[in-house]
Amino acid sequence: MLRKIIKIEEEKCNGCGACATACHEGAIEMIDGKARLTREHYCDGLGDCLPACPMGAITFEQREAPAYDEEAVRQAKMQKFGVKLPCGCPGTRSKAIKREAATVRSTAVPSQLSQWPCQIKLVPVNAPYFENANLLIAADCTAFAYGNFHNEFIRNHITLIGCPKLDEGDYADKLTQIIANNNIKSVKVVRMEVPCCGGIENAVKRALQASGKFIPWQVVTVSTDGSILE
Numbered sequence: 001m002l003r004k005i006i007k008i009e010e011e012k013c014n015g016c017g018a019c020a021t022a023c024h025e026g027a028i029e030m031i032d033g034k035a036r037l038t039r040e041h042y043c044d045g046l047g048d049c050l051p052a053c054p055m056g057a058i059t060f061e062q063r064e065a066p067a068y069d070e071e072a073v074r075q076a077k078m079q080k081f082g083v084k085l086p087c088g089c090p091g092t093r094s095k096a097i098k099r100e101a102a103t104v105r106s107t108a109v110p111s112q113l114s115q116w117p118c119q120i121k122l123v124p125v126n127a128p129y130f131e132n133a134n135l136l137i138a139a140d141c142t143a144f145a146y147g148n149f150h151n152e153f154i155r156n157h158i159t160l161i162g163c164p165k166l167d168e169g170d171y172a173d174k175l176t177q178i179i180a181n182n183n184i185k186s187v188k189v190v191r192m193e194v195p196c197c198g199g200i201e202n203a204v205k206r207a208l209q210a211s212g213k214f215i216p217w218q219v220v221t222v223s224t225d226g227s228i229l230e
Contacts, residue, residue, distance in 0.1 A: 004045040005065045010034050012057035014121055015166065022052035025073045033166050041066040042073050054122055112155040120162035120171050123178070130182035133158040137175070137204055138190040139197045140166075146190075146222045153190055153220075164199025171200065175207035179215065187217035193229060 008019075008028075015033040027042035028035055028049060035057070037043060045068065050058050115129045120137070136157035143149040143161070153159075160178075162171055179187070189204050191197035201219055208217060221229040 001064065001067050002062060003065055003067070004060050004062055005040060005043050006037060006045070006047060006049060007059050007061040008035050008037055009057045009059070010036075012055045013053075014055050014057075014168070016054060016119060016122060018052040018054065019049035019058055022049045024048060026076055041069040042076070044068045044070075044073075109150065112150040113159060114154075115158055118159045118161050120160045120174060121167055123160060125174060125177040126181055129158050130178065130184065132183055132185055135160065135178075135184050135187045136190065137161075137187065137200065139163060139192050139200050141192050141197075142190045142222045145192060145224065145226050146228070147226060149190075153188070157188065162200060163196075164203065165196040171203035172206040172210070175203060176210040179207055179211040179213060184213075184215055187215055189217070189219045191219065191221055193221050193223050 006027075013034045015030065015035070017030050017035070019035050020028040020030055023043075025039075025042040025044055027037055027039045029038045030036075031038070043065075045060070047058075047060060050060075115127070117123055134157045136153055136159045138153065138159065138161050140161050140163040142153075146152070160175075164171065178184070187204060187208065189201050191201050204217070208215060223229050
């Protein structure tokens with residue numbers, strides 16, 4: 001049938017995943033670092049994903065597409081978030097599961113992230129939180145590789161993360177603007193030991209040089225087994 005449906009321009013997509021999160025129907029998936037409309041019959045054409053995209057990569061188009069299948073969406077949500085009762089009726093998670101989830105949440109270590117967004121590509125070059133900030137610039141993988149990352153690195157820092165292998169372009173220009181236009185107290189770079197992480201370290205070096213400022217900075221390297229390399 002001919003109907004209104006979203007269109008994602010892959011070349012504009014920066015892989016942030018905001019559209020996939022905003023799509024309540026689950027029509028969008030992240031594949032190989034790009035957002036893709038994988039279930040056309042899940043897309044209701046209302047466009048909740050449009051304002052979530054920081055790159056303007058999503059628009060509407062009128063074209064042949066399967067009809068919106070509300071029942072399929074409902075079934076998918078039920079499988080993801082709930083269970084069926086013995087009678088076959090849709091039900092919610094059991095009280096025991098809910099209690100277990102509540103216990104996990106209550107004992108979870110609190111996040112130390114103090115600002116949003118934190119992706120280098122998405123942060124503004126000027127923001128109040130940059131004033132007198134201790135800046136942490138970290139490779140994406142470090143927070144997953146090092147178990148105490150929040151308390152040891154993010155705490156009391158303004159955090160910027162990125163991956164030079166996955167992101168297009170160079171971080172140096174934007175980091176230069178952030179450092180030059182704000183009162184940054186210190187810069188800490190946390191990278192993985194893998195060679196591709198050298199890109200984020202080099203970008204910070206060039207940004208510090210181009211800013212014309214003398215700011216204390218250091219580099220911490222995390223190994224793939226989760227330890228800190230001296």
